Amino acid sequence: MDSVASDISDVFDVPDVSEAAESSHRQTLRSTADNGLKIVIVGGFGVGKTTLVRSVSEIRPLNTEETMTQAGEHIDDTGGVAGKKATTVAFDFGRISLDARNVLYLFGAPGQERFWFLWDRLFAGTLGAVVLVDTRRLSDSWYAVDRLEHHGTPFVVACNDFGGPAHTPDQIREALDLADEVPLVFCDARSRESGKQVLIALVEHLRTLVTSAPRSIPQPIPQTVPEPTP
Secondary structure (H helix, E strand, C coil): CCCHHHHHHHHCCCCHHHHHHHHCCCCCCCCCCCCCEEEEEECCCCCCCCHHHHHHHCCCCCCCCECCEEEEEEEECCCCCCCCEEEECCEEEEEEEECCCCCEEEEEEEHHHHHHHHHHHCCCCEEEEEEEEEEEHHHHHHHHHHHHHCCCCCCCEEEEEECCCCCHHHHHHHHCCCCCCCEEEECCCCCCHHHHHHCCCCCHHHHHHHHCCCCCCCCCCCCCCCCCCC
């Protein structure tokens, strides 16, 4: 895990992805890459999951955003995100090459309740997750936290800055009923540097879980002594 955290930090020294996307030298996946590490970004509707994937991905992300229409007005709760014009209808996908063999794959889950059935599929094989939170609508993140805890998936909570009322970390933890060991960080999903820190926080959390897990001590197999023949 130390090397993964270091690799994530190093890889973000390259130019911003928006610049790279305009370059003819698009970063292709190396033929030696044979170890994929999966991270899922979840959260409520309109919290910035697509933006986070876009800001940190080394490639032009795969987005499944569609224009919001009047047909969805009575289906999706747009409270607090009235200015939102497009929404993810499947998932977002981005990539970060850590080294010649290890690749980090980022999946951004759709936030609308009608797409929650996809989440359990996305969690399969996941190394860990980021719960992205809009502190103006903390209740929208309850389901994400609940599902990750149900699956036993390690996660961190990242509060995306929308300029709303300030909340202390303790207030946010209480509102989301977070366990003490779950890291809570603040970020700006539009910033590549800020997104990097969120991913590093997750990897460091995973490292802590691995190193602190008690090692099981093999127990001797009891030997059955046959009864003497009379």
